[in-house]
Amino acid sequence: MKRFFTILLLVLSSIAVAQELEDKSLLTIDGTSYDAGTFMRVYLKNLDVVQDEEQKDIDNYLDLYIDYRLKLNQAYELGLDEKESYKKELKNYRQSLAQAYLTDTEVTDALVQEAYNRMTREVKASHILVKVGPGDAPQDTLRAWNKINSIKTELDKGGDFAQIARAQSEGPSAGNEGQLGWFSVFKMVYPFETAAFETPVGKHSKIFRTDYGYHIVKIYEDRKARGKVTVAHIMTMDSRDATEKTAEKRIKEVYKQLQETGKFEELAREFSDDMNSGPRGGKLDRFGTGGLNAPVFEDTAFGLEEKGQYSEPFETKFGWHIVKLIEKHPLGGFKELEATITDKIRKAPRARKITDSFNKNLREKYQVTRSDDVLAVLNQVITDSIMPNKWQYDLNHATVKKTVFEIKDKKYTYGDFYKFVMQRQKKDFTNYASKEEKIKKLYDDYIDSSIAAYYDENLEFENKDFAFIYNEYKEGLLLFDLLETKIWNKAKEDSLGQQAYYNEHKEKYQWKRRLDIIMTQNTTEEVAQEVKKLLEQGTDKTAIKEQFNVDGRTKVMISSGIVEETYNRLPDNFEVTIGVSSIYHDKKTGFYKVIVVNEILEPTQKTLDEARGAVINDYQQQLEKDWLDSLRNGRKIKLNKKTFKKVKKAIEKNA
Template structure:
């Protein structure tokens, strides 16, 4: 942890932690033209009251003196212009950005999605699917064609046609030709959210309605549902046996794995055998150790099933064959599904990076649209939109040479005016995203909705201090803490390092305080034998006489 962060953290902890309550606001004192009020002092005092164990430190008058002294230091820091320092501004902005994340989301929706994700993770779904591809931004005509295709296949599957054969013949997922649409087992957060939801909401043995993802239209058949097996750590030895191997080569691979298994049965070290014989060159140097994995994370279901079947009583598998070759697996550790509280933060991160995050963003956007009730100037919007041409798709569109006609109010958020030119600049920036939605008027309408949400979110973020007093208090306290740190660094720590004259004067004025008192050099000897003591005493006396003679 950086010393500055630690220092500011202490200041916040001991002096300025948020405490929200209704306090009558009256002038407490002023420093030059800056006024400080009773509500801030009362809030800080009452909060810290619970942290102070020494009764003497709870004295109101004494605490007021500390409070005034603190504000005098902050006032001096401002007079020195420390609040304008680039490093100070960057650090304060960074802290505000981090703190604001808790306010720029719909906590209710986030909580629901996290709990849903955990509950789903307790089960594993074995499913097959059929895909008809269509781009997210495809035209309405192309989208309808894709939908009709998947609907036709769906109808055939419901009438009893073999799902695997339909997938093999009609699915546009390239892997379906080999696996007949079989996806194996998977759990929450392994598939895109819409697909995952369809799989978890479809009963075992049933087929879902057509669903849309960014890849196109799918239908999902749920083949099995089981409890989540958790994750597992294993070591393995593999002998390759390619699909195109001859009968002789296949027999040789089988015999080799059997010989290795016999060595293990005779007590030879598994890890050393893996280093010596395993054809998996990524794991053999580590004694065959693989990264921990769960169902559906490896490309071999046979391997996963063999690994999860191992127990403490039977930690090593017999040789078995997968599509890659022959294996022997050794159990290292099983990792069961963790309780909710242990994985809550991890799930919150996953939700934030997953398609689910769109639901959270959409929920907040909807609330902000209701909160600020923006009214658009449709005449100005139409005039602005007409300037956007098909050159956009080639990343060649430019703003009109004269933008003044579009400088009027497109809409207003509270007191903040957004112009038509602001919108056109946004459209120009979006060319880099490669959006292909057609026709161009539909694309512009789509971009306007995103532009509006962006501006609403920006305004909301910029005014969090007005919306949430507790947020404003924490930011103010952190700002003061940073200023005090910078003041101490400038006025004390830097001077102590650079003021050589001051350091010399400090040394000269205090050096006598650190001199040695009267002292002697002595040799101490001890013994339980009196004769030995007498003998050594004579020797010491002789040495003292010799030393005196040398000095003389």
């Protein structure tokens, strides 16, 4: 809730504020000055959020702004900014907010566009892998390179890719001639994906490397992405230890009933062996190519053209199926998918390109470069014990206080780097070919992490937009705590105040007409008819459930209680009469409902306990109004009218 409340105050947009008004004092409250620039940003930024047209009037908005400042002053006077919970939450918010500023937006945008372009396509490929790890010894890397290079030469001369893959590939797909099937973006590691999408159909790629080793990929087909699809299915299957295989026979019997009745959902609930989708009428979550790891099922689903169309029975590795098309979901446009793609990229290894570019820019900004002299010292000081992650540094070593590099006025010493190494080696299990390679990697990582941390720590001074937004986060969280302290908690805890408010406003709290009901939801009309008869005979609801819900299948769900006649689970055309109702088909859920009305309760006065939630809400609003009316008591508020006049003119140009 705090996040939602705060974000209402924040619309991340760039506001043009006239430079001459930036630091001009607009008003003072008890001697504290508030500048015109901040007021203009807040007004323009919240202009589209404010629903009340009166509040968009700048004179009215000024009153709101003054109230806002008065509330914050009271929060500081109460010491709410010193609460540990506030400090902790503010720290978390800052970390989240800073992420948008700790990146290279140009590289991010390029990766997002690239990913979307690839998302519009699917490729069918095979590959050959020669394994070699990032930290393997040079001789092992050379062996792997010689092997993959020999394979590439053979392929270039016209060698059969499938045969070579089966004979020489070291990957798990070798036994299947290297076949990978169809895939699109984000399904493979980034270098593999890039090679696949940049290789023409019918050709094989250049040699490329991933963390798994050296690869060559061949593209057999390239097609437009199929998007995603939502289907329902009926499945029959034989257990592994079944002495008689009946799945095929049963699915064909279901298929005949389907052709006769067209009641797919009812048949799925009754006969499907898929215990997850069966109770939902066979409906599956939407999926795309590769989403089910069942190519035959996927191809059949995507092959259906019209909504409601269903397939003939077919077999997969899971069993026998009939599939019905519910809806096809074509790939959305770039703007629609941009945020989702961006989030995926930030969580994927390809985000390293963004980080590398960002760090490069920071190194240039702060003029920090890697020094061969420093590396020479590090290679001398750090022993071979670093390789098994057991190195210990000497606190009194002569280099400890010497400077490795500087960022503005802050110095980073060898001792700082040694501490970094001590921490990193606890969780670094990468294989390195040599001590020198490992030290160089640690040194580069230390520079990058240090400059990124410095930039993060000083964002308020390095980036004006961040400073403004972060300050509003602080104030928004503080205001939330203030309202919680002054209004919300009091409204919930002041039982005498609640009673007094209820006594004065009883007419607001009335029950509508209510019904004492038993509601049954049945999977088929036939079941509903039988349940209706039993209810008319007075059969107990427990006995009804025991009769129909057997062998792990739920055919009847029963609930009971007192509800208002507008209860949303009652059928839209429900006829309110005492006794057992007729059968109502709920098209949204597919259930057939039979309802028993035991008693009709006419409108009555709610007790305080029955109306407690509404009373607290209304009492809270009354407390807030009284509090706002008292905010200006004893405060010295002075408006600089000349500056305000200039602010109005400047806002008219921006609005």
